Structures are given as C-alpha cells and as structure tokens.
Amino acid sequence: MERKSKLYEGKAKILYETDDPTVLLQQFKDDATAFNGKKKGTIANKGYVNNQISAHLYRYLASYFIPTHFLDVISDTEMTVTNLQMIPVEVVVRNIAAGSLLKRSDHKEGDVLPAPLLEYFLKDDAKNDPQITREDILEHELCSEEDLETLSRMALKINAVMKSFWQRRNIKLVDFKLEFGKNKDGKVILGDEISPDTCRFWDATTDEKMDKDRFRQDLGQVEETYENMRRRVFMEDVFESE
Numbered sequence: 019m020e021r022k023s024k025l026y027e028g029k030a031k032i033l034y035e036t037d038d039p040t041v042l043l044q045q046f047k048d049d050a051t052a053f054n055g056k057k058k059g060t061i062a063n064k065g066y067v068n069n070q071i072s073a074h075l076y077r078y079l080a081s082y083f084i085p086t087h088f089l090d091v092i093s094d095t096e097m098t099v100t101n102l103q104m105i106p107v108e109v110v111v112r113n114i115a116a117g118s119l120l121k122r123s124d125h126k127e128g129d130v131l132p133a134p135l136l137e138y139f140l141k142d143d144a145k146n147d148p149q150i151t152r153e154d155i156l157e158h159e160l161c162s163e164e165d166l167e168t169l170s171r172m173a174l175k176i177n178a179v180m181k182s183f184w185q186r187r188n189i190k191l192v193d194f195k196l197e198f199g200k201n202k203d204g205k206v207i208l209g210d211e212i213s214p215d216t217c218r219f220w221d222a223t224t225d226e227k228m229d230k231d232r233f234r235q236d237l238g239q240v241e242e243t244y245e246n247m248r249r250r251v252f253m254e255d256v257f258e259s260e
C-alpha cells in the first residue's frame with residue numbers, strides 16, 4: 019500500500035491518500051491537545067499506543083458485527099482504513115458522570131447514570147464543538163434520519179460490547195466519543211479511533227484516571243498510563259506490577 023499525498027492533518031492524526039481511492043492511511047501522532055486546542059503538548063509513544071489499542075478494539079468490535087473502517091496495521095503508528103465521507107457529529111456515550119456533563123447537570127463526578135446516555139456534538143472547532151440535538155442534526159441535514167438511527171444504535175451496542183471488554187481488564191468505561199462516516203456504498207461505518215485520547219477509563223479498584231484526563235488535569239504519569247492501558251488491552255500481566 020503506497021502512501022500518497024496528505025489529505026488532512028488534525029490534532030492527533032494525519033490522513034494520507036493511497037494508490038487505492040477507497041483506502042486511506044491513518045497515522046497516529048504523539049501530539050496531544052485539550053480544551054479545544056488551547057492546551058498543547060506531546061505524550062511520548064502515544065501514536066504507537068493509540069494505533070495498537072484502536073486496531074485491537076476495532077478487530078474486537080468487528081467480531082461483534084460492528085462495521086469499522088479498520089483494515090490493517092502497517093507500522094507502529096499507522097493503519098489503513100476505509101475512506102469514509104465523515105458525518106460531522108461527535109457521538110458521546112456516558113455510563114458514569116464526568117467531564118462536560120458535570121457543567122450541564124446536577125450530577126457529581128462518579129455518579130453512575132441510570133442508563134447509558136447518548137449525546138451529540140457538532141464537529142466544528144471554530145464553534146467549540148457545541149452540543150446539538152437529534153432535531154438539529156436532521157434540520158441541518160448532517161445525516162439522514164435512517165443514518166442517525168443506525169449510528170445511535172451502533173453507539174449503544176459498541177458501549178455494551180466495550181463495557182464488558184474493559185470490565186474484564188479491571189477498567190470502568192466512564193464515557194467515550196465516536197465518529198461515524200459512510201463508505202462508497204452508503205453504509206454507516208465506525209471511523210476515527212478508540213483510545214485513551216477519546217475515552218475516559220477509571221481503574222475499577224482505585225478509580226484512578228487512566229486516560230487523557232491525566233494530561234488535561236496535569237496528573238502526571240501520562241506516558242506510563244497510556245502504556246499501562248495498551249498492556250491491559252492485550253491482557254498482559256499489569257495488575258500485580260502496580
């Protein structure tokens with residue numbers, strides 16, 4: 019698979035065209051941003067860790083018949099993916115109250131929500147990714163009603179599958195963000211990444227934060243935590259060594 023011109027460089031990843039128009043090369047960077055780009059830094063080895071974790075999780079989700087863009091890992095920090103027409107909506111699923119939900123509700127951090135909560139945010143850095151409703155999505159024709167139904171069901175199924183995956187690794191899946199797109203046949207596919215950059219993970223025994231909140235909140239041990247999460251994904255023996 020030959021890497022051609024750069025299609026897009028975002029905050030955490032670079033997308034390249036390849037010799038096949040239906041396939042892109044997705045490269046994961048060590049760059050980290052938070053608070054919509056206001057805080058910037060690097061997390062050593064993050065590109066490697068997020069590539070490994072995302073690839074494994076996408077393979078795992080595919081085994082549950084969730085269509086994902088993942089095709090192949092081609093280097094430490096690169097994977098090939100299906101070229102998608104992205105739907106400009108960030109879909110957030112929450113199991114436990116944290117992050118921006120605390121500002122928009124009476125919940126305290128750590129409150130277990132009575133049922134998984136599905137939220138939608140417009141993917142638009144210039145507008146600070148505002149929260150939007152299902153009605154907004156349809157009114158602005160960000161996707162069809164059928165696609166909205168499909169991606170919402172997929173998000174809840176991904177949550178169910180991921181929750182038990184992480185439970186077995188002694189991790190609480192607090193919340194996470196997904197992005198979907200459509201392939202050339204018009205099918206809704208899970209794109210982007212699933213990693214400690216896009217999920218909140220808490221150690222199930224100690225409630226210690228095991229994700230990008232360590233960078234956002236300057237909690238220290240950022241690189242070590244990303245590596246710990248990589249090892250947990252692969253069920254390597256991390257529990258005794260802690």
Ligand code: ADP
Binds near residue numbers: 026030099100211
């Ligand atoms: P951001 O755009 O938020 O800075 P990234 O650095 O993660 O984010 O950039 C990755 C970009 O690639 C995102 O805009 C995402 O929507 C887009 N993307 C993810 N998967 C695909 C795909 N399979 N096809 C096309 N675009 C994708």
Ligand code: UDP
Binds near residue numbers: 117147193194195230
């Ligand atoms: N998230 C993300 N990208 C974003 C915004 C949020 O990956 O641009 C993830 C974030 O890591 C968390 C979940 O989505 O796991 C919910 O984020 P929240 O709305 O609480 O916003 P935050 O306080 O993280 O900005």
